[in-house]
Amino acid sequence: MGHPLSSPEHARHALLYMWRIRKFEEAVEDLFGRGMMHGTMHLSIGQEAAPTGMCMALTLQDQITSTHRGHGHCIAKGADLTRMIAELLGKKIGYCGGRGGSMHIADVETGNLGANGVVGGGIPIAAGAALASKMMKRGTVAVSFFGDGAMNEGAFHEAANLAAIWKLPMILFCENNGYGMSSSTAKAFAIDDLADRGKGYGIPGVNVDGNDVVAVYEVAQAAVDRAKAGEGPTLIIAETYRWKGHSRSDKNLYRTKEEIEEWRTKDPIPKFIARAIEAKLLTQEQCDAIQNDAIEAIKAAVNESVKAEAAEPSGLLDAVFKAVTA
Amino acid sequence: MSDRMLTMAEAVREAMSIAFDERPEVFLLGEDVGIYGGAFGVSGDMYHRYGAERVLDTPIAELGIVGAAVGAALSGMRPIVEIQFSDFTAQAMDQIANQAAKIHFMLGGALHVPMVLRTPQGSGTGAAAQHSQNLEPWFASVPGLKVVVPSNPADAKGLLLAAIDDPNPVIFLEHKLLYKIPGRDPVPEGATRIPLGVSKVVREGKDLTIVATGIMVNKSYEVAEKLAAEGISITLIDPRTISPLDMQPVFESVEKTGRLLVVQEGPAQAGFINEVIAQMAGSSSFGSLIAPIKRLAGMNIPIPYAPQLEKAAVPQIEDIESAAREIVKNWR
Numbered sequence: 001m002g003h004p005l006s007s008p009e010h011a012r013h014a015l016l017y018m019w020r021i022r023k024f025e026e027a028v029e030d031l032f033g034r035g036m037m038h039g040t041m042h043l044s045i046g047q048e049a050a051p052t053g054m055c056m057a058l059t060l061q062d063q064i065t066s067t068h069r070g071h072g073h074c075i076a077k078g079a080d081l082t083r084m085i086a087e088l089l090g091k092k093i094g095y096c097g098g099r100g101g102s103m104h105i106a107d108v109e110t111g112n113l114g115a116n117g118v119v120g121g122g123i124p125i126a127a128g129a130a131l132a133s134k135m136m137k138r139g140t141v142a143v144s145f146f147g148d149g150a151m152n153e154g155a156f157h158e159a160a161n162l163a164a165i166w167k168l169p170m171i172l173f174c175e176n177n178g179y180g181m182s183s184s185t186a187k188a189f190a191i192d193d194l195a196d197r198g199k200g201y202g203i204p205g206v207n208v209d210g211n212d213v214v215a216v217y218e219v220a221q222a223a224v225d226r227a228k229a230g231e232g233p234t235l236i237i238a239e240t241y242r243w244k245g246h247s248r249s250d251k252n253l254y255r256t257k258e259e260i261e262e263w264r265t266k267d268p269i270p271k272f273i274a275r276a277i278e279a280k281l282l283t284q285e286q287c288d289a290i291q292n293d294a295i296e297a298i299k300a301a302v303n304e305s306v307k308a309e310a311a312e313p314s315g316l317l318d319a320v321f322k323a324v325t326a
Numbered sequence: 327m328s329d330r331m332l333t334m335a336e337a338v339r340e341a342m343s344i345a346f347d348e349r350p351e352v353f354l355l356g357e358d359v360g361i362y363g364g365a366f367g368v369s370g371d372m373y374h375r376y377g378a379e380r381v382l383d384t385p386i387a388e389l390g391i392v393g394a395a396v397g398a399a400l401s402g403m404r405p406i407v408e409i410q411f412s413d414f415t416a417q418a419m420d421q422i423a424n425q426a427a428k429i430h431f432m433l434g435g436a437l438h439v440p441m442v443l444r445t446p447q448g449s450g451t452g453a454a455a456q457h458s459q460n461l462e463p464w465f466a467s468v469p470g471l472k473v474v475v476p477s478n479p480a481d482a483k484g485l486l487l488a489a490i491d492d493p494n495p496v497i498f499l500e501h502k503l504l505y506k507i508p509g510r511d512p513v514p515e516g517a518t519r520i521p522l523g524v525s526k527v528v529r530e531g532k533d534l535t536i537v538a539t540g541i542m543v544n545k546s547y548e549v550a551e552k553l554a555a556e557g558i559s560i561t562l563i564d565p566r567t568i569s570p571l572d573m574q575p576v577f578e579s580v581e582k583t584g585r586l587l588v589v590q591e592g593p594a595q596a597g598f599i600n601e602v603i604a605q606m607a608g609s610s611s612f613g614s615l616i617a618p619i620k621r622l623a624g625m626n627i628p629i630p631y632a633p634q635l636e637k638a639a640v641p642q643i644e645d646i647e648s649a650a651r652e653i654v655k656n657w658r
Contacts, residue, residue, distance in 0.1 A: 063401065065397075087434075094434070095433070095434055095436070096432060096433055096434030096436075097434045097435070099431055099432055099433075099434055100432045100433055100434060104432045104433055105433075106433040106434075106436055106437055107436070108436045108437060113397070113400050113401075113437065114429065114433050114437065116425075117424075118420055118424050118425070121393075121420060121421075121424060121425055123393070124389060124390050124392070124393020124394055124396070124397065124421060125393050125394075125396050125397035125400065125421075125425065126397060127390065127393065127394045127397060128393060128394035128395060128396055128397020128398040128399070128400070128401070128405075129397040129398065129400060129401045130397070131394055131397065131398050131403075132397065132398040132400075132401035132402055132403045133401065135353070135379065135398075135403060136351075136401075136402060136403070142397070142401075154389055155389055155390070155393065155420070157390075158385075158387040158389050158390025158391075158393070159390050159393060159394070161385060161387065161390065162384070162385070162387065162390045162391075162394055165385065319430075319431050319435060320430070320431050320469050320470055321430065321470070321472070321493075321494045322430050322435070322438040322493040322494055323493075324491070324492055324493065324494075324522075325493075
């Protein structure tokens, strides 16, 4: 795609996708509250700039792996909103035909290898995708999104090391939102700067303001360039914050209202609007229209999904394996 | 028919080499599979024949290795992962059971994982409790994994070729005592596949049906040959693929023999072979049984070290022989 401030079109894309993520998450919360969605949900409100900035440095062929808090990654990579909502509502046209739900949305067409219900589960998979890209000389990169919590999983360590020794075209993208469920990074790490972990693998570790879509894009593009030049992986630590609880059961006992309020003032969306207007790429009216476009797109997706046919249990047994063809 | 007598290690290497020659997307990764030739010598000279890129040595990082194989499989490659001892799959279980097994189903069929995980298992080498297990029930209990337990070189070759072709994750469990001994049957030249999910009737008889897996097929075969001289005739069935499991030949055989002995090396409790018993108990062939079903399996203990203790922990030829003789003599 390119730099969010490189043209009005790019600025519009950055703002539209952040709004789409925000409005999608709000719709999910609403559907949940109204009892139309079951299971659980992990919302990424407040974190929209990180996936948007990262994915603006990618092509459609570049691959990603995502997390349990993955709606934003799917949307930023270009997933269809109706098929996403339909999946959450257990509909046949949903991305997984109702078999996966919120934590398992994948989209082959946009290079999305799937969200993941296991913390850190997608990191070695992204390393493997990068290995395939290198072996097949595809010239693509694989980005693994994960949270700060995943950095203490063995999967992170093993995948980071493999990517480093094999110089894989991979980006390890940490959305550091300060908490692994209720465990703060202060409790879960004995280091202050998570990017220091990069040194342990002999790869660059870079910090960035995860609520600044422009800054995220810039470090992401540098990491993509490095990966595509055959120089190996980069660890990016994007500092951000989730406004909502970990999941629906969260009572926010581990953090203060003041802390949440403080982070709300660092909202990535108005921050970018100010930049885009200052750069004379967008007007306030255009920004309002973009917000409306996102709202309308989500409304349409919800309306279509609500009407869609429910997924049926018939055929489940035949869905376990891909059929063997002679 | 050729008369080539290969060991299982040679047969597995031959299958991998054929697949390497047929498809550029096939590669092997694992600990010490390169210049070392594999801990049990299975990859042998493949590193020299195919190079370091396709015979990829890895650090000691089972979770990372299997995860990398899953990601590569999702991206158009066909990895063969070697895990040095099946016991070490415990380190990689998230990628095996939560990722590889579930991706196709859970993600709505859009993606699939054409990966083979080969690993040696079984006791008899004096390697004690963490290097000797038979873990097939771990894998067979996870929907989404196919599980193959070859008992001889010819089957290993044909089944491995089919496993590499398969678009789904296949766990391929090789008994390490079989690696260095030639099979009873010659290994055919060429790229003949043996489809997964088809049980093999190894020999036919009228008095007793034995269903055995892996190395127990060989032990049971010896017993069947010996007892034939005493007038006891035995049908021996090797499921080969334990998931999906083909029970039809077992039902048909029991309808003729009326007696069933099942044998596995792994511990009895919650073992794979119990699935054979459960399916028999629920089938219309159950009424043909004239004797209680007899189960021979490993003791419910970790595999001990000392040779006499290790031997006592799993069924031996004499155990199978006396069990077979007893069933036939006591139930007429």
